Amino acid sequence: MALQAIAFYLLATVTLVSGFCVVSARNPVHSVLFLILAFFSAAGLFVLLGAEFLAMLLVIVYVGAVAVLFLFVVMMLDVDFAALRQGFATYMPLGAGVAAVLAFEMIAVSSVIATKGAGAAHDSPMASGTELSNAETIGRVLYTDYIYFFQAASLVLLVAMIGAIVLTLRHKPGVRRQIISDQVARTPKTGMTIVSPGSGEGIGE
């Protein structure tokens, strides 16, 4: 359909251009903003493929959470951009080489899939002949065939999380922390003492 084609080319162009701008933008905050735009239009491409569940997850996880933290960190960094850009020409050939290898691999894989793999059998990568939405389809595959990989991935994430906490948690001595339960449990009886000092005496400690 014409409308779909227009949407595809629009989203694909935005993805590529913003991807390029991520690398070329002078200001790192602009780079992150372009990265967010790239994520977002990639999510649009997922919707065009009929994978709306993945698209929403991409937006929630990458745009809504990961990129916010990126932006958070980059905004607070005090980087000397002139110094960063000096090595640009030196590393350019290496980067171009890596990019060329990646592009070749991706073209090879997608052409193989299109001619021999799943793409040749079905028009759409979705499981055909079922009434399931693609969230349910992914769930069925994830929790049956790939359950061990799924659990392993979650364990890796858990370890990473605990590791990050262990590395950054510091207990400074002498910091007075708020203990809510103590505050709530405080009554007039425990919280104050009533004294009646005599005239001219005051309260001695």
Place this chain on the structure above:
Amino acid sequence: METAVNFWATPTGWTIISVAQILAVLVGLLVSLAFVMYADRKIWAGVQMRKGPNVVGPFGLLQSFADLIKFVLKEIVIPDGADKFVFLLAPVLTFALAMVGWAVIPLAPGWVVSNINVGVLYLFAISSLGVYGIIMGGWASNSKYPFLGSLRSAAQMVSYEVSIGFVIITVILLSGTMNLAQIVEKQAGGFWNWNFLGGGLRNLPIAVVMFPMSVIFFISALAETNRPPFDLPEAESELVAGYQVEYSSSPYLLFMIGELANVILMCALISILFFGGWQAPLDLAFVHAWGPTAQSFYGFMWLFLKIIFFFFLISMTKAIVPRYRYDQLMRLGWKVFLPISLVAVVLVSAWRILGPLHS
């Protein structure tokens, strides 16, 4: 009639009808926002025993329109050191995101611009994007207070999104669908079928979990939309007005409308997820005899009343509850809401597998 049906099925007709629907929702929303703003100020004034706006129009009803004209006619001041493009993009983004969320809200039986299968996730995604308007606005202002405000808001909104996410998962588990219209349809039949009571009499025991979930959702919605008592990004007493300091005129207006539209969106969302959306609290038999259009209007009336009710609660919260301190806010999000909602997800899943719903 036959040709008319065919015309609406063609791409041109589809485009025309979609644009018309979008315009209807947007215009209705923007007009009601003007009065919601007025109601907010009146309620706040009432709590403080003031009169509130009462000069422009009868009872001051046209105050918001006077404010609109005032804002639009003022000069847009852009700070010298500001990043101009991002500075102006931020309020537009906030406004646009607050509007696009309404695309999936089922306003009444059959009244929804886009009835997608992942409606809940879409709304969650859109509300998680809302933080960018604030961060970008704070950063682009190139000034200390806005920057501090935007950093606070980034931490705050990311924290409360987590608990909102788990609360939404409990509703999804209970309803078995992520389509908002279907979630509402499953709550038909009377208020005892609404999700805050577990969705049906057989599920009544799980109300022990679902009712606190609706409360957590309400509080997290306050934090997510930067409403008092969680309005730390714009805390007037310490950050003057946070990320909005450098904004004036229309950009400021866009921020304000976007924020208010987000609040109403959250009211609509809590009505739909927990309080039956457009379902009436009692299923009256004579309503079923009405035509589909009359039933739609009847349903819309109930959703409207529920939104108004929750907005009233949010407004009263603003007037009554003192602002949280920043560390208390973080503690509430991570140490109270997150564990409670995590346990709730486990309990609701267990109920789905072991309870009477399991067939």
